[in-house]
Amino acid sequence: MxxxxxxxxxxxxxxxxxxxxxxxxxxxxxxxxxxxxxxxxxxxxxxxxxxxxxxxxxxxxxxxxxxxxxxxxxxxxxxxxxxxxxxxxxxxxxxxxxxxAQDTLRIAYDIISYQKNIDMNEAEKVKYEAQLEAIRPWLSLDVPMTFTGTATTTAFIGKFSDKRSSTDIVTQLAELIPEIEGIDVEIISSDENQTCVFILAMKQDAEEVSDALRRIGFEYPSYVSPVAPQTREKQINKHLSNREGRILEAENNIKSCEKYYAKxxxxxxxxxxxxxxxxxxxxxxxxxxxxxxxxxxxxxxxxxxxxxxxxxxxxxxxxxxSDTPETPVVLKNNKFAEPTESVLASYSYPDRHEADPTSIMAIFYYVFFGMMFSDAGYGMVMALACGILLKKFKGMEAGLRRSMKMFFWCGVSTTIWGLLFGSFFGDAVSVISNTFFHTPPPDIPGLVVPIWFNPVTDPMQMLMFSFLLGIIHLFAGLAIMAYNDIKHKEYAAVLYDVVSWYLLVGGAVLALLSLDMMGNIAGFVLPPIFLTIGGVMAAIGALLILLFAGRESKNPVKRLLKGAYGLYGATGYLSDILSYSRLLALGLATGVIAQVFNQIGSMMGSGVIGVIIFTLIFVIGHGLNIGINALGAYVHTNRLQFVEFFGKFYTGGGREFKPFKINTKHYTVKEEI
Amino acid sequence: MSEFFNNSGLFFALLGAAIATLMAGIGSAIGVGKAGVAAAGVLAEEPSLFGKVLIFQLLPATQGIYGLLVGFLILSNVGLIGEPKDISVLQGMLYFASALPIAFAGLWSAIYQSKCAVAGISTVAKKPDQMGKAIILPAMVETYAILALLISILAIFGIAGMQ
Known part of the structure; x- marks a missing residue:
């Protein structure tokens, strides 16, 4: 702290x-x-x-x-x-x-230029491939596509954008220009989408024929091969293999630089x-x-x-x-609490003038996480996984290492709670023993019978315990506020803001527990004398709040109104305490879902197939349950800290210490000191 | 007719199990779907954020599991799983009523939680280091599903203890 x-x-x-x-x-x-x-x-x-x-x-x-x-x-x-x-x-x-470094930089430039070379050749390839596609319908034409005719004839090389036979074309032309004869139409290729034609006409008729052709939908091709299409095809293929060769060469050049990766x-x-x-x-x-x-x-x-x-x-x-408000904050905690610093940091760094609540928070953090996850098997899996990773990867980044340590301790706490509640992969031990060995399980404390009590069969006791932990958590928050007040020598504030709430909340709880009505829920009733004690405590607390919560206002009416508003904060305490019921609900969710998977797994009986199915469902089901409930436990533990706990005392707003340091991706330099 | 009515306890209990699982399940399916769409959008730009956005996508998944949990508890309490039991009409109706909190709160909280999760995903896309804060906001919505689950579970345990 x-x-x-x-x-x-x-x-x-x-x-x-x-x-x-x-x-x-x-x-x-x-x-x-x-x-x-x-x-x-x-x-x-x-x-x-x-x-x-x-x-x-x-x-x-x-x-x-x-x-x-x-x-x-x-x-x-x-x-x-x-x-x-x-x-x-x-x-x-x-x-x-x-x-x-300079040599390596040159290699980097080389690699980039090889890549540019590849890109360029790829672009060329695309161009040639498009040409190849364009001349494919013309392959059976044996003259260059630029052929315009002989001394006495004019050639029209082009296409129609539908399927037509030579008879179609000749008839259509005859309808438009009946006086002209001697038009030779040759179909080069045709399919549903286009018909490529070679049309020969007498030179003197060229203009009329051209005009008529345009009217029946003739068009010139977009790509015109300067040589006979077949020759062109060979040329293009040569170009393509040429380009491919160059690409391959550049790729090999790049691959040969693999040894410089680290550099x-x-x-x-x-x-x-x-x-x-x-x-x-x-x-x-x-x-x-x-x-x-x-x-x-x-x-x-x-x-x-x-x-x-x-x-x-x-x-x-x-x-x-340096103690100015601009001074950055560096937290210092023991090994147990230090991993949770990142949780605090994700809320806000503490102000320079308030206490660092990390060490108090850490205790509750691990306890709450363990209660919500509450399965010895799951806890062991988690603690082992984190422990092994921590041992194996010594060079792990500081932030990740911290989270791993935090989840290690969460795993340990989960194991302890699991043993207390008698949950080990749900009720795996009893299910396995009943299904496969047909005997009731031995009474192993922790794994089969709970060391303390089973929340699934006794949820009310668990609910009461959750509320109790909640009240302790909230009171701990108030205690830190008192600590801050004492540090700033504001002793009166301790009485008005902390002791008053202790009296009000504590008194109300005592009084409630001595009522018969609550006895049914809690399972026990305090002697009636506590009703009076609790009532008096709560009344004193309420009076203190009413009179002093608004002490900053000079105007007595305003002050009293502010006091009344402060007293209204009691509803906040009520909802805060009820919020801890999630400890029960999430704990039950983990336990019961684990039991569901065990039960589903055991449905196939005790044969060989039964064992296989059970193992399969056990691994997948519990894996899933660990994933989703660890996430739930993490999120809701954070919530209890951020909303219920910090809400009671924490100002925050401190500035994180951001030293000038090596900010690299791959290497760190070990300092020899 | 009266005989039919007397035997319908099991039917009401099953109706409860069904409504808890299906409504909370629908909510989670909608929620996880919505968050998944947003998560996939972020991945197109930043594939390295997969681990983080996946967590956001999973946040609205819990309601469906709570529904399953309540459904399963009812089934095993009325003997549809395990040994068959005699369930009176009153007990069946009580089981049905006990399923209602998680059914309705599950459906709506999952949908609204997903809206929050989608917003959280866009926060993380811009500022991956703000993950811790962004994840708390959707978790607030889940509180109400948890409270509903709590009442559903307590009610089921209560009914089972009545006999």
């Missing part, structure tokens, strides 16, 4: 060390650089935008080359490769890779890193020979960085305590 102390850091050094210092900061990733608005006669901002653009372009080149390369030479990736995280390289390896990945990272480093220049102020950098750093890392910079770069480092 803490936040790290933050310090402002100022670094003054000679400009010749500027790049090295920035590289150090980037690799360590401990300083958030803040824009130093310092521009006067001495200090100015260096404009590095053109350099940034250049490096971004180089990075984009590498990205494009990688993308092309993986298209022609796919990289094998394991199913679990997304857990692997970025590869770590040592500084020596890093320096070696940097030396080869290209590094290249992409290298230029991204470089561009980000130059981007940091926007926030630094430089003079002719020196520069100033300001930012935030945690107290934990400050001393070490100061010594390092002062020793290696002759820099002057100034540190001062």
């Amino acid at each position: 803490a936040m790290l102390k933050m310090q402002r850091i100022y670094i003054y050094a000679l400009i010749k060390y500027c790049k090295d210092i920035l590289e150090t900061l980037q690799r360590r990733g401990v300083v958030e650089i803040e824009n130093l608005e310092l521009e006067d006669s001495v200090f100015f901002k260096e404009d590095t935008s053109s350099l940034q653009a250049q490096y971004n372009r180089s990075a984009a080149t590498a990205t494009e080359a990688l993308e092309i390369l993986s298209r022609y030479a796919p990289q094998k990736k394991g199913l679990l490769s997304s857990f692997k995280g970025r590869e770590q390289i040592s500084t020596a390896e890093y320096d070696k890779m940097v030396d080869g 290209l990945e590094f290249l992409e990272d290298y230029f991204v890193m470089k561009s980000e480093r130059y981007k940091a220049f926007d926030d630094i102020s430089t003079s002719r020979n020196t520069f100033v950098l300001s930012g935030y750093i945690t107290e934990r890392d400050a001393g070490e960085l100061k010594t390092y910079l002062e020793e290696h770069f002759d820099a002057e480092v100034e540190l001062e305590e």
